[in-house]
Amino acid sequence: MPRLVPSLSARQRRRALGQVFTPRLVADFMARWVCARRPERVLDPALGEGVFVDAVEALARRSRWSPRIDSFEVDRTVARSQSGHDCRLLTIRWEDFLLADIATHYDAIIANPPYVRHHELEYGESVLRRIDALAGRRLSRATNLYGLFLVRIASLLAPGGRAAIITPAEWLNAEFGVTLKAFLLERNLIDAMIQFDPSLLVFHGALTTAEIVLLRRGRREGDSIRLMNIKTLDDLPAVNLRGARCVRRDDLDPTRKWSPLFDAARAATPAGRSARTRDAHAATGAAMRLGDVATCSRGIATGANTFFALRESERCKWKISLADLRPCITKAAQLRERQLDAVALRRLVERDERILLLHPRRPLCPAMKRYLAHGRSLGVDRRHLPSHRPVWYMPENRPPAPILIAVFSRGEFRVVWNEARAMNLTAYHGIYPRASDGDGADRRKAKQLFKYLCSAAGQRAIALHRRVYGGGLYKLEPRDVEAVEIPNGLMGTK
Structure with a gap:
């Protein structure tokens, strides 16, 4: 996990730890699925504010059964929010789930793993090799933290056990997801995948599409994988997976992107090896x-667009020749039509858009020397990209x-x-x-x-x-x- 600096604000701390909290409607749905058979042992490997424990405890009270709930958390600042839980049911271990010694296998696991990108992780290679061993293959070293959680969660399922994990949907398409998908398919663990509509921001403040994967240990060889789209959170209480679209496990290719599986316009087309897929492609x-x-x-x-890309008014101010500039599209909104021609380019110039890219001739003219001196006074030459070029002012x-x-x-x-x-x-x-x-x-x-x-x-x-x-x-x-x-x-x- 990333190191925490004591002076971090609450928001910075949540960001560093990858804490993105789960809406209660989502937690209730996931808890209903993993607890459908009244499990004896339940695991929440990333406790956070405890919304999953709340959901499981509420089910237990209504159904009059008493599961043991184990949880892991590295952020002790959330301890105050756990005081309302039933201490007879809940055990909190204040340690990293990936590093902890865990001898128990669980009937139910429910999780929203931390969302920390691979380049922010500080696990040593020995830890990653232990996760590789659980997966039976070498995972991509670009795997984000929730992908590592996914593998260890799967390894802790008891026979017949269920897991519900909510994550960003990016692993369905990303290269690091290939080995994760291959692992889950090989073990025949995926029971269903539920993707939220891309327009729905499930995680507050995080611009990412959310997806729930439901795992079940003990699936039969011919069991299908169910797929479903969710348009709004209000749809969750009425979700019935029996109405989901089914695909065969053999039809799924881990090397392909899986998001098209959830495209309503292609609802009959699995993204995989089957003849149906080849026909669709x-x-x-x-x-x-x-x-x-x-x-x-x-x-x-460029490393500094406002310096390297000029407006016509700026060109005139600095008396820079057009011969030292190249026309350049700098923003997506500058193009509205299917064709960019001389007339469209002239309109952008007349609107004083920033579309003139610096491309100095040699030797430098006096006007260009003055403009480059201005750039040095602003520190442009010391910025990351310019400072790593052979000539800092030449994009x-x-x-x-x-x-x-x-x-x-x-x-x-x-x-x-x-x-x-x-x-x-x-x-x-x-x-x-x-x-x-x-x-x-x-x-x-x-x-x-x-x-x-x-x-x-x-x-x-x-x-x-x-x-x-x-x-x-x-x-x-x-x-x-x-x-x-x-x-x-x-x-x-x-």
Whole structure:
């Protein structure tokens, strides 16, 4: 776990520990499922404010049974919130769940593991190797803390035991999730997966889509995995998993993204190895990937956009020649149409948008020398990215991309034909079709790719590879774009 500095505020402390608390409606649903058979031993490995213990105790009182509840917590500042629990049922161990010696196996485990990213973890390699041993494979070292919790939770289930774990849904699509999915499929532990609508912010203050995975030890070989979407928290009390869509375990491929499983528009299509999946991916004749015919690159990162990207008014103020600047799209909102041409670029200049990227000629002219001296006075040359360049004031030099695609979206991803040959910062990725037969033929092929990505079929193909965040937000990384299926022969390549 990350080290805690005594002077941290309560908010900073929660962030450092990855504490994102669970709404009571969610806790009640999870408790009902894990406690359906009145378990004798219950585990909450990340106690927090105790909402899961509250939910289990409420069920126990109504049903007149007395389970033993073990819990783990590293933050003693939450101790005051535990005074209302039934001390006859609850045992709190003030230690790290991943490091603790645990001899017991549990009939029920209910958890909202801490959300701490891998680069903030301070576990030694020996701890990670112990988790690897539980999983029977080497986990990615980019696995976030909740992924490590998931493996240890699964290892502590008694025969017939149940676990309900709520986490961000990112592991369903992320590369580090491949080994987690393979582990859970191999052990035949996944009974159901429930994903909350991306527009629903389940975790207060966290822009992430939430997902509940229900595990059960002792599933039969042919048991299906149930999948369900939840639109609002108010739907949870009435949820009946018997009405969920079912997929076969053998139809799920851990190397593929699983978020499309929950896409209502593709409700009949598992994302896996089956013939149904191949047919779905080939709905438009898809047999190739975009990466077979093009590369996708992130936009240019300047390290100080307000210095390196100028407005026309700033250019005039500093008397900088246009020959020392390149047109550049710096914000997603600057592009509203499918094509960026000279007319659209001129409108951005007239609106005094920040679209002129610094690209000084050698030798430097007096006006440029004055502007760079101004940058040094602001400390721009000492910032991380500029200070690591061979020449601090020269952003990355690359050709303009013929096709731009937005990094973030709340619906379809904007795809733009870059007729004006403008550069792009990180709000857009650049798509570079590979050269083959000469400028004219290459331009026609690039235009075909652009039109496909703009089409309904192309947008459906893109949606299969998007990353899902909270609040209805989607994201694409360059490798996601390169994984998009395209029709065989779209650009004259088979």
